[in-house]
Amino acid sequence: MSENKIAVLVVDDSALMRNIISRLIEKDSALEVVGTAMNGQFGLTKIPRLNPDVIVLDLEMPEMNGIDFLKEMHSRGHKIPVVILSSIAKKGARVTMEALALGASDFITKPSGSASDELEKVGDHLVTVLKAYGSDYRRKHGNSIPPLAVEQAIPQQTFTRTSERSGFKQDDWDRSSPEREPERPEIIAIGISTGGPNALRKVFAELDPNLSVPIVVVQHMPAGFTREFAASLDRICPLEVKEAAEGDIVRAGRILIAPGDAHISIEKKSLASMIHLHDSELINGHKPSAGVLFNSIAKEFRNKSIAVIMTGMGKDGAREIGNIFREGGMTIAQDSKSCIVYGMPRVAVEHNYIRKIVSLDDMAQTICTLAEG
Incomplete structure (x- = not known):
């Protein structure tokens, strides 16, 4: 386990998905999969030992599903961000919203097939989201942030209206002043x-x-x-x-x-x-x-x-x-x-x-x- 990387725990009942998810995550040098688990119960036992910065969680699993995992995780006092990998089905939408209500941080829809372009797209999104939540968690707990993590996830200051620019092109952005003052909003x-x-x-x-x-x-x-x-x-x-x-x-x-x-x-x-x-x-x-x-x-x-x-x-x-x-x-x-x-x-x-x-x-x-x- 590297102290200079964001530690990720993957909890999914499918061995194939655990393997695919892990490979997608570790394509990014700022992330490290420190462990995997085949259901919520095994995931809970690994949290104290692995000390992850962020967790990837399936919802439908045997023995302990994702909803029960979230309930038990928070009853034990763990505040680690959890990113749900969810089906696009209507039932999945309801369960995903229940997971958010129980404290999950965000969700990403699982790929519906094995097409490489779809996996790549989901992988890129997953990596970006994990770096955002993992960096935020590490920052709040006083840990260093990997230099290659998402820049926006680790701001060190609040910019003011006279702040330095960050490299965005300026020539096509209108910078004129307001024409009037705000009135009572509608x-x-x-x-x-x-x-x-x-x-x-x-x-x-x-x-x-x-x-x-x-x-x-x-x-x-x-x-x-x-x-x-x-x-x-x-x-x-x-x-x-x-x-x-x-x-x-x-x-x-x-x-x-x-x-x-x-x-x-x-x-x-x-x-x-x-x-x-x-x-x-x-x-x-x-x-x-x-x-x-x-x-x-x-x-x-x-x-x-x-x-x-x-x-x-x-x-x-x-x-x-x-x-x-x-x-x-x-x-x-x-x-x-x-x-x-x-x-x-x-x-x-x-x-x-x-x-x-x-x-x-x-x-x-x-x-x-x-x-x-």
Whole structure:
């Protein structure tokens, strides 16, 4: 076991999958598979000895499945991040959301076949997510971070509006100042990715039940999971949470989550604002894209809006939140310390598109306060 690598424990009942997953993980020099287990019971016994930084967990296993593993792991006081490898089936979506509710950090859908290109894609995603959560866990426990781990996962400072740039091209990013000041908001839009499921669970559970401004969310998540995700949030949030559908009315007391296979925009009409879904190409590498939502907010609501960009890899929404900023809307970014991956917020902050930088612990209160102001 190397102290300079992120230690990974793989728990899966299939010997073939354990082998495939291990090979995919160890293609990256920042990661090391320190052990494998054929079910949850064996996984639990290996945690004290192997001391992993992150765990990859199957859900359907004999003797002790993934759900029971999570329950027992947390009853024993283990706070290690767990990344679920889940089936895309509807049943898998429900169980995956139950796993998130029990403390799992994130999930990735298992490849449906053995095609090398699909395995490669899943492997790249898995490696990136494991480095993000593993680095965050090591940092919080005072351990060194492998130099080749995801840069955004290990920020050492919070950037200000006068911070140094990080190498992103500047010439095609509009840096003009706002045309007006924020007014009382009529809409709140949130863009979020890696680390988002648990972050949203925390924020939504703490919202004021009297919040009078509707919320629309883009959470990067595969199709087939967003409906169950919305339902899981609805159980803990004092407001209604549902997966958005074409023609849904945007109204107070309601939170709408973009479906996992469609972009989402809002059309503002005289009597009500309405949701539109778009089955078009990927934008900023994603569908749904936070950028599409933010652009519609800038166009329809201008300075009567709040836009929040939270934990996530890449820069989806970072350019487009600038359009809301220039229209005079209130723009908020999650701070580096509380992000699992300080990617999307960082780009927006570094381009001076953010009015407020807020920790995850303070996000719900900040949103509610600004919504009433």
